[in-house]
Amino acid sequence: MKVSIIIPTYNGGSLWEKSAKAIRESYSQSSEVLVIDSSSNDSTVEVARKYNFFIEVIPSSEFNHGGTRNKAVKNSTGDIVVFITQDAIPKKESIDRILAPFSDPDVACAYGRQLPHNDANPLAKHARKFNYGENSYVSDITDSDRLGLKTVFMSNSFSAYRVSIFNELGAFPENTILCEDMYLAAKAILANFKIAYVADAEVYHSHNYTVIEEFKRYFDIGVFHQDEPWIRKSFGGASGEGKKFIFSELRYLLKNGILWLPIACVNNIAKLAGYKLGQRYKRIPAIFRRKLSMHKRYWDNF
Known part of the structure; x- marks a missing residue:
């Protein structure tokens, strides 16, 4: 299989230098x-040239x-496209390893394991531990009752797609606030x-x-689920997984960072509030939507 690696960038800074290398x-x-590259004004493009x-x-x-990644896929020549974000640093051979599942012609996409950066705080460490376990698996439509929304969990921070199926499914949505990866994963499972x-x-x-960043990020997730209600209808909502996360985080912090418990509580309240508000974004005046959102440029089209 011929492989193309696609990296959207914008002002990647020193972390992008490590990632590119x-x-x-x-x-x-x-x-x-x-x-x-989205017109970086730092050395991001120079690093790519290097x-x-x-x-x-x-x-x-x-x-x-969604649309920017679609554009890159159209300009690529690979049978498989691998997406990596500018702040993700792959271990040696990780890109080769993420290709292994594609020996099964029914595998539409794959995602890799994310480990915390060296400077990660206990909350960030737990989030990676919870969402990215030690055991590989393959999911299909028969797993939806057991896994719920987790069936279509996907992350374009490090992922791979079979281009023929990617195109068959209609690619990513051209204009989405985020979660283009979950969108296509859900399309794949339902197909x-x-x-x-x-x-x-x-x-x-x-x-x-x-x-505040957690609130804004979950506001955007709420916007996505409001605009794509078929995903929750097909696979269930996020409440069950959210409860598992909170109890897992509590156990983790009791052992690895008890002083972070108050911050975790405030964080989780902010996430819930942001998500619920995002689901009701159509009732919020346009000027305030932008202020509540992490991805502010999305609202330029409204």
Whole structure:
């Protein structure tokens, strides 16, 4: 299989330098690495040139999580496209390893395991531990009753898609606030394809979000689920997984960071409030939607 690696970038800074170096060193099969940059004003493009990546620069106003990635797929030549974000640092051979499930022709997409960065706080460490376990698995429509919304969990921070199925399913939504990965994963499962989680394909990727950032991120997730109600209708809501997360986080912090418990409580309240408000965004005046959102450029189209 021919493989194309696609990396959306914008002002990647020093972490992008580490990521680019690791990407260049961590694969053997790919014939191209495509960087689609949203008019960075730092050294991001120069770093991409340093590692001989193909580069396309677009106006920052044109970036969208779904549409920008679709554009890159159209410009690629691979049978498989691998997406990595500029702040994800793959371990050696991780890109090769994420390709393994595609030996099954019914596998539409796969995602790798995310490990916390060295500077990750206990909340970020637990989030990676909860969402990215040690055991690989493959899910299909028969798992939806057991896994619920987790059946279509996907992350384009490090993922891979079979281009033929990607195109058959209509690609990512052209204009989405985020969660383009879950959108296509849900389409794939409902079309009787499979999704693989590849635990030995590892990248370092985490965020130390503030309470306000968590609120804004979950506001955007709420907006997505409001606009795509068929996903919750098909696989259930996020409340069950949310309860599991809270109890898991409590147990983790009691052992690994008890002083973070008050912050965790405030964080979880902020997440819930943000999500609920996001689901009701149509009732919120446009000027306030932008203020409540993490991805502010999305609202330029409203």
